[in-house]
Amino acid sequence: MAPSATRTSSESALSSTHIKSQNVGVFTNPEHELYIKNGPVPAPGPGECLIHVRATGICGSDIHFWKSGHIGDMIVVGENRLGHESAGVVVAVGEGVNRFKLGDRVALECGIPCMEATCYYCRTGKYNACPDVVFFSTPYHGTLARYHVHPQEWLHKLPDTLSFEEGSLLEPLSVALAGIDRSMLRLGDPIVICGAGPIGLVTLLATHAAGANPIVITDLDENRLATAKKLIPRVNTVKIVVGETPKDSAARIKEALGFEAKIVFECTGVESSVQSAIYSCTFGGLVFVIGCGKDFQNMPFSYMSAREVDLKFQYRYKDTYPKAIGLVAAGLPDLKPLVTHRYTLEQGEDTFKTASDPKAKAIKVQILDE
Structure with missing residues (x-):
């Protein structure tokens, strides 16, 4: 009909x-x-x-x-x-x-x-x-x-090849795609993803498809880091240690990446994680906060200023669903x-x-x- x-x-x-x-x-x-x-x-x-x-x-x-x-x-x-x-x-x-x-x-x-x-x-x-x-x-x-x-x-x-489960996952994928668009990620950019929850893992899948390299993902939970490794075997993982200072966490992140990050996708919103993201950035780099955290947070303002580290946020997404459907239908990402x-x-x-x-x-x- x-x-x-x-x-x-x-x-x-x-x-x-x-x-x-x-x-x-x-x-x-x-x-x-x-x-x-x-x-x-x-x-x-x-x-x-x-x-x-x-x-x-x-x-x-x-x-x-x-x-x-x-x-x-x-x-x-x-x-x-x-x-x-x-x-x-x-x-x-x-x-x-x-x-x-x-x-x-x-x-x-x-x-x-x-x-x-x-x-x-x-x-x-x-x-x-x-x-x-x-x-x-x-x-x-x-x-x-x-x-x-x-x-x-x-x-x-939805095309017939996509399940309803995949259709519902287009929403978190839209969040990741909006972040990639606003971050101006380019092929070969070294990146860090803070947080291996659902948004962090979707961001991992999307940035992998977009050609980011190398990629490090962090989390407190070893199970989530193992899931990240199964999804994208080439990703390097860093387990965050409770009580460790953001600077020390950042030092381990940069060691795992092999570089200072050009872009850090912060997917937790946790204050200490945002601070670690900032300390992981290269001069002129970008911390892109996707995660939802508490209303007011402290950050190393002078460090960011002296290093020209940009801080960006996003509010939901726009014009992402057609792109997301096309990518998933093509198998990028699964x-x-x-x-x-x-x-x-x-x-x-x-x-x-x-x-x-x-x-x-x-x-x-x-x-x-x-």
């Missing part, structure tokens, strides 16, 4: 046969509770698609919203459904939908900007900075549900090994416990729904 501007009653009837009566979701609230709740199945409005969400990854920000109740100025102010790393299938469409049809497999880009002509950021292509963006996670209800309504403009069709634990929606509480427990040795935990 080809996409069309209007939908027939037969299409609506077909979609309803695939829709269950309850919309299960995973929620938190200002009291830091985590719980499963059933709700009504939403109806798509004009220009919207109803998605049966088949795979959702648990992001560190989801855990942070649950346990801390905020990230910066983004605050959990009421009952809030979590999740923003999702892929699924179109099961119903609203009036005027002309880009998708029932059964299309899609990845969800969850930052929905206003796209008004009066918005400077949307007008100039920096839609991730839109002050009126609706980001499905907090304070807006996220995608960690069986069904979610999404604007068609912010859905991306995201499948990142998923270490899988749960059902009804096991949502167990999912978050696993994702937040270092003893579980999880990399990427996903909730799957059939």
Whole structure:
């Protein structure tokens, strides 16, 4: 069935046969509770698609919203459904939908900007900075549900060769691709990645594909460093020692790299790690902070000034999904090994416990729904 501007009653009837009566979701609230709740199945409005969400990854920000109740100025102010790393299938469409049809497999880009002509950021292509963006996670209800309504403009069709799990991993890959773009990484640049969690490992895969060389990745956890080595055998690993000074950590990092780093991708947000990143940089190098840390941090200001070390950040991403889909479809990178634990929606509480427990040795935990 080809996409069309209007939908027939037969299409609506077909979609309803695939829709269950309850919309299960995973929620938190200002009291830091985590719980499963059933709700009504939403109806798509004009220009919207109803998605049966088949795979959702648990992001560190989801855990942070649950346990801390905020990230910066983004605050959990009421009952809030979590999740923003999702892929699924179109099961119903609203009036005027002309880009998708029932059964299309899609990845969800969850930052929905206003796209008004009066918005400077949307007008100039920096839609991730839109002050009126609706980001499905907090304070807006996220995608960690069986069904979610999404604007068609912010859905991306998945090729048949990509699984729903891979489709949900396009979101963290988008974070890494945005960082690579803003860092101006070039072929043969020596780099360091601080942190071998999900974002650090995705950044490792992406920078490897981009031709960075050599690469060092750091972490406190030997299991995560071993995973990095399995993913990219040529990477050198450095285990961070608790209590070691940032300068001493940096000395070991530079020894493993064989150079001072041109770019350090800091994927933890931890203050001591940011400091180690700065001390690992060459003159005129760049520390690119992707990780989310505490609101205020100390850094070696005079050292950075005397060494002309630049410090950059990123806020989400823009125009990354088509590129990410193309790269994964081509096998650059292979995201499948990142998923270490899988749960059902009804096991949502167990999912978050696993994702937040270092003893579980999880990399990427996903909730799957059939």
